[in-house]
Amino acid sequence: MTSQNGYSGNLNSYFDATTQGWYSAWQTTPLVTNDLSTGVYTGLVQSGVLNFYSGSTPSGTVAFSVGTSANPGIPSYDVWQCANSLATGIPAAKNVQKMIAAAFNRGAMSNSLDDATCQNASGTFYNSGQVPNPWAQLFHQVSSNSLAYAFPYDDVCNQNPSIGLTATQSVTVTLGKFFS
Numbered sequence: 001m002t003s004q005n006g007y008s009g010n011l012n013s014y015f016d017a018t019t020q021g022w023y024s025a026w027q028t029t030p031l032v033t034n035d036l037s038t039g040v041y042t043g044l045v046q047s048g049v050l051n052f053y054s055g056s057t058p059s060g061t062v063a064f065s066v067g068t069s070a071n072p073g074i075p076s077y078d079v080w081q082c083a084n085s086l087a088t089g090i091p092a093a094k095n096v097q098k099m100i101a102a103a104f105n106r107g108a109m110s111n112s113l114d115d116a117t118c119q120n121a122s123g124t125f126y127n128s129g130q131v132p133n134p135w136a137q138l139f140h141q142v143s144s145n146s147l148a149y150a151f152p153y154d155d156v157c158n159q160n161p162s163i164g165l166t167a168t169q170s171v172t173v174t175l176g177k178f179f180s
Helices: 016-025 076-081 091-106 134-142
Strands: 031-035 039-046 049-054 062-066 112-114
Touching: 016 076, 031 091, 039 062, 039 091, 062 091, 076 091, 091 112, 091 134
Parallel strands: 031 112
Antiparallel strands: 031 039, 039 049, 049 062
């Protein structure tokens, strides 16, 4: 487990039980992902490593993996930072890893992720009974349109809070009260 500047608090293990539970499930039930940019990939945990195959079945040659035999699983730090095991490899791997990172942060992990939606089985984020990133959950709750950038890749799954402006000469931003 990699920690930031020697931090040793409970955030280092916050998501561990959740990620370990999903890793156990993915040993027998594949994780099917639909990356709109590069296609469908199916992941299965084999020898502790989440291997992804092109297509909707885990067969053929491994296209990419999450983790290695020396560093299996997805540690909590990687979920918080959307880094390391969740930000490496070829473009398809990075796109799938972004969906995984977003699903864990939003408490919306399932055996099927589609970057057009990424919501859990009930069609929501944060209310699935799974462990979410509480900061992100609060940040989204207090946003006027529920869109926010509370963790890396929080724009995944049509959740981009950015405002695009063309030919604009000025912008005025009004901030509300920070304290009551």
